[in-house]
Amino acid sequence: MCDTANAADLLHWYDAHARVLPWRISPAAVNVAGTPPDPYRVWLSEVMLQQTTVASVKSYFERFTTLWPTVGDLAAAEDSQVMGEWAGLGYYARARNLLKCARVVAGDYNGAFPDTREALQNLPGIGPYTAAAIAAIAFDRSEVVVDGNVERVMARIHDIHTPLPAAKPALTQAAAKLTPKKRPGDYAQAVMDLGATICTPKSPACGICPWMKACKARARGTASELPRKTPKSPKPTRLGIAYVVLRDDGAFLLERRPDKGLLGGMLGWPGSDWSEAPSPSPPIKAEWTLLAEEVRHTFTHFHLRLQITIALVNTDAQPLTGEFLPKPQFRPSELPTVMRKVYDLAHGALKNMP
DNA sequence: AAGTCGGGGAG
DNA sequence: CTCCCAGACTT
Numbered sequence: 001m002c003d004t005a006n007a008a009d010l011l012h013w014y015d016a017h018a019r020v021l022p023w024r025i026s027p028a029a030v031n032v033a034g035t036p037p038d039p040y041r042v043w044l045s046e047v048m049l050q051q052t053t054v055a056s057v058k059s060y061f062e063r064f065t066t067l068w069p070t071v072g073d074l075a076a077a078e079d080s081q082v083m084g085e086w087a088g089l090g091y092y093a094r095a096r097n098l099l100k101c102a103r104v105v106a107g108d109y110n111g112a113f114p115d116t117r118e119a120l121q122n123l124p125g126i127g128p129y130t131a132a133a134i135a136a137i138a139f140d141r142s143e144v145v146v147d148g149n150v151e152r153v154m155a156r157i158h159d160i161h162t163p164l165p166a167a168k169p170a171l172t173q174a175a176a177k178l179t180p181k182k183r184p185g186d187y188a189q190a191v192m193d194l195g196a197t198i199c200t201p202k203s204p205a206c207g208i209c210p211w212m213k214a215c216k217a218r219a220r221g222t223a224s225e226l227p228r229k230t231p232k233s234p235k236p237t238r239l240g241i242a243y244v245v246l247r248d249d250g251a252f253l254l255e256r257r258p259d260k261g262l263l264g265g266m267l268g269w270p271g272s273d274w275s276e277a278p279s280p281s282p283p284i285k286a287e288w289t290l291l292a293e294e295v296r297h298t299f300t301h302f303h304l305r306l307q308i309t310i311a312l313v314n315t316d317a318q319p320l321t322g323e324f325l326p327k328p329q330f331r332p333s334e335l336p337t338v339m340r341k342v343y344d345l346a347h348g349a350l351k352n353m354p
Numbered sequence: 355a356a357g358t359c360g361g362g363g364a365g
Numbered sequence: 366c367t368c369c370c371a372g373a374c375t376t
Contacts (some may be wrong), residue, residue: 049371090360127373147371192371201369202365262359279361300359337361
């Protein structure tokens with residue numbers, strides 16, 4: 001190991017310790033060393049992994065690639081099915097952009113992803129990180145891949161105390177100096193793996209780090225403090241009401257949320273606007289029962305406390321908003337998590353009604 | 355540059 | 366409880 005950080009030392013560590021992840025190589029090429037990864041699978045995994053842990057992504061990736069083995073299959077899918085399969089993974093704009101991107105690639109690129117960082121970054125949902133990652137991993141291009149892990153590793157190696165996001169240019173420059181011409185994809189994944197398993201946010205395992213001797217923060221004892229970040233403002237608590245209506249034929253009253261904004265494009269229960277004080281406005285004429293227990297859920301920038309009211313109606317009832325989804329077409333797993341929490345509470349109460 | 359946008363696991 | 370995560374997009 002050298003006194004200055006270099007790609008060779010890290011790749012040596014990676015070759016011995018790399019976690020085997022489902023998207024590192026296509027199934028048909030398992031055990032065939034050197035086979036380049038399928039760009040579709042690299043793209044899909046990278047989008048799913050945006051701000052999301054490997055553990056959370058795994059089952060979604062398997063499900064998506066089983067349902068839609070190629071980008072053409074995904075492009076031809078129904079929007080509602082894709083949104084339903086994405087439910088629970090969060091950041092639903094990713095799913096909408098996933099479909100947009102698949103349809104551009106299938107339509108404008110004849111089903112073949114472009115192979116340069118610049119062209120990739122012009123596709124929906126592909127930003128600086130994802131474009132560089134796909135170019136490096138799927139197309140063997142020496143692009144500078146910078147995610148949260150890389151930022152942390154670079155900040156520590158160079159003991160950079162400038163808080164993010166102001167430090168981003170310096171961290172990117174540091175990452176660029178280390179990016180190799182050979183095996184750029186493996187190198188990118190190696191730095192991220194290092195950040196995920198050794199150079200962790202809290203109590204990093206510096207003693208077994210392949211870049212230990214080169215790390216300035218370790219020498220100065222500042223590793224666990226880096227990278228610094230500008231403090232975030234506290235989350236306010238918002239209030240709301242949700243209406244769960246069960247028709248006597250088993251259908252639930254649901255509504256598709258608008259594409260833009262919170263939980264955009266997802267199914268949900270009718271209810272008050274959470275940005276305002278919760279004024280009751282039931283979506284249908286019925287006798288309502290207010291549940292004693294409320295749903296609590298935390299989003300990125302606010303806490304939510306949701307009152308639940310439930311009602312049973314007959315098939316003559318006409319909703320003011322939303323549509324009744326027939327029993328066989330309703331799967332709670334297609335709801336975003338806060339809406340599924342509402343269902344879980346309401347379902348238990350509805351079972352005890354007449 | 356700052357705000358919006360999910361959800362789960364670690365500490 | 367807070368912080369983080371293989372960030373992108375909008376304003």
